[in-house]
Amino acid sequence: MVWGSGIAADRAGFRGTAVRAGPVWARRGPDCRVSPDLGGRVLGAGAETPPLASSRPLPLGGSPKTRPSACAAPARGIPGDSDWVPVLQMTGSNEFKLNQPPEDGISSVKFSPNTSQFLLVSSWDTSVRLYDVPANSMRLKYQHTGAVLDCAFYDPTHAWSGGLDHQLKMHDLNTDQENLVGTHDAPIRCVEYCPEVNVMVTGSWDQTVKLWDPRTPCNAGTFSQPEKVYTLSVSGDRLIVGTAGRRVLVWDLRNMGYVQQRRESSLKYQTRCIRAFPNKQGYVLSSIEGRVAVEYLDPSPEVQKKKYAFKCHRLKENNIEQIYPVNAISFHNIHNTFATGGSDGFVNIWDPFNKKRLCQFHRYPTSIASLAFSNDGTTLAIASSYMYEMDDTEHPEDGIFIRQVTDAETKPKVCTFQLSCEGA
Amino acid sequence: MAICQFFLQGRCRFGDRCWNEHPGARGAGGGRQQPQQQLSGNNRRGWNTTSQRYSNVIQPSSFSKSAPWGGSRDQEKPSFGSFDSGASTNRNEGFGLPENPFASLSPEEQKDEKKLLEGIVKDMEVWESSGQWIFSVYSPVKKKPNISGFTDISPEELRLEYHNFLTSNNLQSYVNSVQRLINQWRNRVNELKSLNISTKVALCLTYCFFIYGPNCSKFIYLLNQAAPAFGFGSSQAATFVSPGFPVNNSSNDNAQNFSFKTNSGFATASSGSPAVLGSSPAFGAAASVSSAISTSAPAFGFGKPEITSAASFSFKSPADSSFGSPGFSGLTTSLATGPISAPVAPAFGGGSSVAGSGSPGSHSHTAFSKPSNDTFGNSSISTSFSAPSSIIATDNVLFTPRDKLTVQELEQFQSKKFTLGK
Numbered sequence: 007m008v009w010g011s012g013i014a015a016d017r018a019g020f021r022g023t024a025v026r027a028g029p030v031w032a033r034r035g036p037d038c039r040v041s042p043d044l045g046g047r048v049l050g051a052g053a054e055t056p057p058l059a060s061s062r063p064l065p066l067g068g069s070p071k072t073r074p075s076a077c078a079a080p081a082r083g084i085p086g087d088s089d090w091v092p093v094l095q096m097t098g099s100n101e102f103k104l105n106q107p108p109e110d111g112i113s114s115v116k117f118s119p120n121t122s123q124f125l126l127v128s129s130w131d132t133s134v135r136l137y138d139v140p141a142n143s144m145r146l147k148y149q150h151t152g153a154v155l156d157c158a159f160y161d162p163t164h165a166w167s168g169g170l171d172h173q174l175k176m177h178d179l180n181t182d183q184e185n186l187v188g189t190h191d192a193p194i195r196c197v198e199y200c201p202e203v204n205v206m207v208t209g210s211w212d213q214t215v216k217l218w219d220p221r222t223p224c225n226a227g228t229f230s231q232p233e234k235v236y237t238l239s240v241s242g243d244r245l246i247v248g249t250a251g252r253r254v255l256v257w258d259l260r261n262m263g264y265v266q267q268r269r270e271s272s273l274k275y276q277t278r279c280i281r282a283f284p285n286k287q288g289y290v291l292s293s294i295e296g297r298v299a300v301e302y303l304d305p306s307p308e309v310q311k312k313k314y315a316f317k318c319h320r321l322k323e324n325n326i327e328q329i330y331p332v333n334a335i336s337f338h339n340i341h342n343t344f345a346t347g348g349s350d351g352f353v354n355i356w357d358p359f360n361k362k363r364l365c366q367f368h369r370y371p372t373s374i375a376s377l378a379f380s381n382d383g384t385t386l387a388i389a390s391s392y393m394y395e396m397d398d399t400e401h402p403e404d405g406i407f408i409r410q411v412t413d414a415e416t417k418p419k420v421c422t423f424q425l426s427c428e429g430a
Numbered sequence: 431m432a433i434c435q436f437f438l439q440g441r442c443r444f445g446d447r448c449w450n451e452h453p454g455a456r457g458a459g460g461g462r463q464q465p466q467q468q469l470s471g472n473n474r475r476g477w478n479t480t481s482q483r484y485s486n487v488i489q490p491s492s493f494s495k496s497a498p499w500g501g502s503r504d505q506e507k508p509s510f511g512s513f514d515s516g517a518s519t520n521r522n523e524g525f526g527l528p529e530n531p532f533a534s535l536s537p538e539e540q541k542d543e544k545k546l547l548e549g550i551v552k553d554m555e556v557w558e559s560s561g562q563w564i565f566s567v568y569s570p571v572k573k574k575p576n577i578s579g580f581t582d583i584s585p586e587e588l589r590l591e592y593h594n595f596l597t598s599n600n601l602q603s604y605v606n607s608v609q610r611l612i613n614q615w616r617n618r619v620n621e622l623k624s625l626n627i628s629t630k631v632a633l634c635l636t637y638c639f640f641i642y643g644p645n646c647s648k649f650i651y652l653l654n655q656a657a658p659a660f661g662f663g664s665s666q667a668a669t670f671v672s673p674g675f676p677v678n679n680s681s682n683d684n685a686q687n688f689s690f691k692t693n694s695g696f697a698t699a700s701s702g703s704p705a706v707l708g709s710s711p712a713f714g715a716a717a718s719v720s721s722a723i724s725t726s727a728p729a730f731g732f733g734k735p736e737i738t739s740a741a742s743f744s745f746k747s748p749a750d751s752s753f754g755s756p757g758f759s760g761l762t763t764s765l766a767t768g769p770i771s772a773p774v775a776p777a778f779g780g781g782s783s784v785a786g787s788g789s790p791g792s793h794s795h796t797a798f799s800k801p802s803n804d805t806f807g808n809s810s811i812s813t814s815f816s817a818p819s820s821i822i823a824t825d826n827v828l829f830t831p832r833d834k835l836t837v838q839e840l841e842q843f844q845s846k847k848f849t850l851g852k
Binding site: 233236250270272278330394 | 560
């Protein structure tokens with residue numbers, strides 16, 4: 007299948023993730039040294055990494071050019087033998103785990119805006135990585151000086167990221183050039199792009215939202231929020247900001263002089279994530295209490311009456327309900343359905359119009375930190391990463407799972423009964 | 431107009447036709463009075479009728495626990511519970527407390543009250559037992575501001591703190607800080623679960639505000655009642671529409687309350703006089719009375735590693751006690767002198783002002799005064815005014831919308847009025 011062109015540095019003992027189909031092992035060849043430089047290149051492999059700007063889609067089957075010749079061996083190895091490294095880890099019939107994941111928690115995953123080939127991943131190990139998904143390889147990595155909390159694509163060749171080092175960086179993915187765009191006074195929590203207004207938006211714990219012009223790039227304004235910004239989402243030309251203290255503010259990006267709408271969250275606890283509907287009708291808000299609310303932007307009472315909330319990501323153990331925060335939400339662009347990921351390790355896909363759950367995948371090894379649908383809605387990236395909700399205990403490895411999703415899983419159903427599909 | 435003395439005694443035989451003013455009856459909601467005034471029942475009922483005018487927007491009880499979304503095969507309509515948004519039924523509500531020293535209100539009102547409180551208790555129980563993230567604000571009525579005593583800390587912030595302490599090799603203090611926060615949380619949860627009178631009153635007052643609007647004359651009446659005790663002019667009280675939560679003043683035993691069972695012996699908020707006050711933000715104080723708690727954003731920092739007292743939680747101390755209401759100075763003296771019979775309401779009226787001063791040294795923590803009257807008369811209050819030095823900001827941390835600016839508060843204040851819009 008796909009030969010990873012990067013070799014995982016050290017996987018001493020392949021600690022089990024929920025692997026249904028075993029990994030494909032490859033023997034490390036003599037001239038295929040494990041490279042300490044995880045720059046997406048394999049030393050001695052002679053493989054060429056195609057330039058990023060090319061939209062040549064690498065078919066899932068992989069093309070022979072990218073295969074490091076000496077390293078490949080489709081033989082099944084004996085796990086535990088240190089010469090054998092996993093090249094492709096299938097965790098389901100339509101799902102696999104990315105190689106060379108970040109070494110610490112994953113904070114955010116984002117697909118490229120026009121293709122499902124490239125995935126940007128930001129992590130607590132201070133790196134931002136770009137993955138070639140079909141090839142299952144890491145193409146590029148750049149560093150911050152502190153953990154990176156969010157990343158976003160401006161266009162397919164530029165990545166923006168910000169984090170605990172308070173710095174907002176823009177990185178040209180083709181030329182590998184980095185650019186420090188600006189700073190906040192406190193860690194940057196969210197980075198998003200608004201295509202309609204062509205502006206990058208960042209939200210930070212210093213209680214401000216800043217806009218940035220990506221062309222120059224420079225700061226285009228600072229707007230203070232009533233509280234620390236925990237999450238934000240762009241909907242058309244509007245910006246929805248979720249802050250501490252359960253507040254939600256809707257701003258008009260073209261006219262930031264005043265807040266367009268000021269609301270309190272309709273959930274009773276801390277807001278965890280907000281994402282706007284692709285059809286710009288509203289947004290979905292999740293809290294730490296295993297609850298998700300679907301709200302509408304139109305302030306008129308008839309529309310406001312339609313909003314609702316529901317419980318999810320709760321498990322009953324010994325008759326006591328364990329409540330998990332819902333950390334991640336991602337919308338399917340075409341169907342307007344959304345996936346939620348919680349700290350219970352489950353990913354659910356919901357149909358907001360019929361108010362039903364469409365699908366629940368198998369349980370992932372640990373909490374879901376972030377979710378991203380690709381632009382065309384065919385692929386879902388699931389970042390399963392321990393979020394230290396407990397303490398620094400032993401936890402399963404962090405990983406990014408790439409799953410091909412089908413219409414059955416993401417499309418709203420017309421018929422009355424619903425299928426509940428378990429991820430294979 | 432003169433205030434009708436007979437009405438105050440509950441025996442005005444002219445009723446609405448009376449030429450004198452019936453405070454509270456005109457445009458007032460169900461009256462709530464100072465607890466020590468045991469008015470006769472019929473009088474209260476008279477007030478209650480006027481509450482019929484009020485259509486409230488929010489039902490505290492409307493957020494029933496919704497059935498979870500599930501893979502239900504049947505196609506019932508909202509297969510999961512719906513939180514009704516603002517458009518709830520109109521119900522007349524006054525506020526009543528189940529067993530309360532206050533005016534006994536109509537059964538409906540009491541039921542609502544009860545539901546609100548029961549809802550809170552249940553939520554607290556679930557919160558404790560479910561392993562839910564602790565560091566979160568909480569509001570019993572959705573769309574309304576949060577209850578005091580809880581701070582919002584996101585998991586990433588906590589992990590950042592962890593990292594910071596890790597690098598400074600001071601993990602133990604990190605652990606201590608977290609423990610302290612957890613204890614605070616637990617205390618607060620227990621308080622809410624136990625629901626003593628003061629808690630109830632404060633809660634009801636807060637949410638009553640939202641139901642009735644900022645001009646709820648019930649409040650104004652109440653404050654007017656309270657005013658004399660405080661030496662406020664009634665006009666001042668009228669503007670002083672910011673019922674904060676009653677202050678828990680510095681009595682030592684109260685301090686214990688906060689520092690609570692520190693099983694681990696952390697330095698808890700026992701420093702100084704933990705007069706904590708929370709005022710619900712929406713109670714935007716009129717500009718003249720900036721009761722809202724100071725401000726400064728509680729940079730939730732874990733403060734310096736050498737944590738000795740709660741103050742080190744680096745909740746910024748209120749550099750400005752945005753407090754400068756003229757009435758307050760009067761308040762201190764009268765507080766110190768006047769015997770305050772009503773443990774709660776006056777506390778309520780005055781409390782917010784005191785509280786605003788940035789409760790000395792307390793965690794922004796529960797601000798419920800214990801029904802111990804002596805605390806009020808405590809002259810330490812005046813001291814607390816003067817020396818906000820090592821004070822922890824009362825709390826913005828507690829109260830969601832931290833309105834630093836009075837203008838902003840006012841805006842909020844007004845916006846609430848608007849939404850409740852008769």
